[in-house]
Amino acid sequence: xxxxxxxxxxxxxxxxxxxxxxxxxxxxxxxxxxxxxxxxxxxxxxxxxxxxxxxxxxxxxxxxxxxxxxxxxxxxxxxxxxxxxxxxxxxxxxxxxxxxxxxxxxxxxxxxxxxxxxxxxxxxxxxxxxxxxxxxxxxxxxxxxxxxxxxxxxxxxxxxxxxxxxxxxxxxxxxxxxxxxxxxxxxxxxxxxxxxxxxxxxxxxxxxxxxxxxxxxxxxxxxxxxxxxxxxxxxxxxxxxxxxxxxxxxxxxxxxxxx
Amino acid sequence: xxxxxxxxxxxxxxxxxxxxxxxxxxxxxxxxxxxxxxxxxxxxxxxxxxxxxxxxxxxxxxxxxxxxxxxxxxxxxxxxxxxxxxxxxxxxxxxxxxxxxxxxxxxxxxxxxxxxxxxxxxxxxxxxxxxxxxxxxxxxxxxxxxxxxxxxxxxxxxxxxxxxxxxxxxxxxxxxxxxxxxxxxxxxxxxxxxxxxxxxxxxxxxxxxx
Numbered sequence: 451x452x453x454x455x456x457x458x459x460x461x462x463x464x465x466x467x468x469x470x471x472x473x474x475x476x477x478x479x480x481x482x483x484x485x486x487x488x489x490x491x492x493x494x495x496x497x498x499x500x501x502x503x504x505x506x507x508x509x510x511x512x513x514x515x516x517x518x519x520x521x522x523x524x525x526x527x528x529x530x531x532x533x534x535x536x537x538x539x540x541x542x543x544x545x546x547x548x549x550x551x552x553x554x555x556x557x558x559x560x561x562x563x564x565x566x567x568x569x570x571x572x573x574x575x576x577x578x579x580x581x582x583x584x585x586x587x588x589x590x591x592x593x594x595x596x597x598x599x600x601x602x603x604x605x606x607x608x609x610x611x612x613x614x615x616x617x618x619x620x621x622x623x624x625x626x627x628x629x630x631x632x633x634x635x636x637x638x639x640x641x642x643x644x645x646x647x648x649x650x651x652x653x654x655x656x657x658x659x660x661x662x663x664x665x666x667x668x669x670x671x672x673x674x675x676x677x678x679x680x681x682x683x684x685x686x687x688x689x690x691x692x693x694x695x696x697x698x699x700x701x702x703x704x705x706x707x708x709x
Numbered sequence: 710x711x712x713x714x715x716x717x718x719x720x721x722x723x724x725x726x727x728x729x730x731x732x733x734x735x736x737x738x739x740x741x742x743x744x745x746x747x748x749x750x751x752x753x754x755x756x757x758x759x760x761x762x763x764x765x766x767x768x769x770x771x772x773x774x775x776x777x778x779x780x781x782x783x784x785x786x787x788x789x790x791x792x793x794x795x796x797x798x799x800x801x802x803x804x805x806x807x808x809x810x811x812x813x814x815x816x817x818x819x820x821x822x823x824x825x826x827x828x829x830x831x832x833x834x835x836x837x838x839x840x841x842x843x844x845x846x847x848x849x850x851x852x853x854x855x856x857x858x859x860x861x862x863x864x865x866x867x868x869x870x871x872x873x874x875x876x877x878x879x880x881x882x883x884x885x886x887x888x889x890x891x892x893x894x895x896x897x898x899x900x901x902x903x904x905x906x907x908x909x910x911x912x913x914x915x916x917x918x919x
């Protein structure tokens with residue numbers, strides 16, 4: 451078999467001809483330039499991404515958060531809800547069999563059905579939702595029972611200094627000091643985004659701790675316990691996140707506070 | 710494996726990839742697909758909620774991500790791998806012609822060991838992997854950079870993940886459409902007939918040096 455000249459034999463800019471050595475080394479090092487160019491694009495993105503993302507998100511967030519199909523969430527545009535679950539499948543209680551129990555260091559242990567909670571005075575808050583990993587959903591509509599109302603009804607004993615939240619996912623826990631828990635912007639949320647809290651968002655009942663990062667707002671809430679001291683929560687025992695999770699004043703972040 | 714030199718093949722088979730290259734390719738494929746699958750769980754709402762176990766999924770994603778450069782760096786030990794990297798790096802005038810041509814698949818433009826599309830894919834994938842590794846490192850070690858860079862890294866990681874996902878899907882799609890190319894990566898050799906049609910210049914080069 452004789453070697454046929456290739457289509458570009460002798461025509462390369464650098465005068466390459468069709469020999470083995472030329473096939474190895476002829477032409478120009480475009481591959482390396484592309485690799486370096488892509489890397490440079492990445493570096494530029496790291497430096498400017500925050501601004502870019504804010505601009506894109508302000509355009510896209512209203513569209514994405516209203517998209518019932520969730521298809522637009524496939525485009526990574528930042529400021530939409532991302533869904534975190536730390537266990538396998540999470541139970542789906544019905545309106546009939548859901549219970550929220552209040553126990554621990556209290557004078558009067560309580561158990562609420564969904565209807566009980568719905569019958570109590572509801573507080574509405576419209577606040578941004580800020581995740582410690584960076585995303586922030588603007589102006590989320592929340593509604594529910596103030597935690598302080600439930601705590602007052604159960605009457606914490608004098609030994610109680612903290613409130614612990616348990617999830618019916620069986621794994622997740624969180625805590626607040628009693629002082630934090632008594633704030634008027636801490637809700638047992640029954641509604642979110644103008645409708646009952648969906649399963650994926652932690653429904654039927656979840657916490658909403660407005661001044662703190664999202665991990666402090668326990669999803670799939672099943673029990674509230676008064677404790678003698680703060681018990682570090684799921685992401686806090688691993689050392690990932692701060693126990694006091696105030697937005698803009700913890701976790702090494704400087705986000706604008708929510709208020 | 711006694712065939713160590715390219716071209717020392719039987720009459721109708723041409724050696725295309727060494728054992729080392731095929732092992733490296735397989736390692737990268739497993740790590741990359743694991744990264745993509747775990748990324749889907751971490752990013753996509755319905756999958757995230759149905760699979761859950763976020764901490765374990767995150768650990769697998771990060772482990773595979775940091776492991777991805779290992780087989781690539783190991784490749785540098787092997788001459789066959791280095792030789793193919795050189796071939797992928799060099800673009801000749803015929804490569805640009807091939808990219809612009811409407812009949813690039815009919816073999817009339819004689820292609821070397823890798824066509825221009827494969828070269829582009831290799832370069833873009835390598836660049837994207839570097840960026841994903843760098844941004845992943847900044848996100849995983851929050852103390853080594855400032856917050857705005859971490860936010861930027863998250864933004865870049867999201868988009869580059871999408872891009873590399875499309876590159877991998879494209880790569881697999883071309884492989885699915887061309888069974889003999891898969892035989893080449895599976896067994897190390899390809900039929901001379903396929904080589905002459907798809908990689909004419911390379912086939913000629915192999916046979917002349919045999």
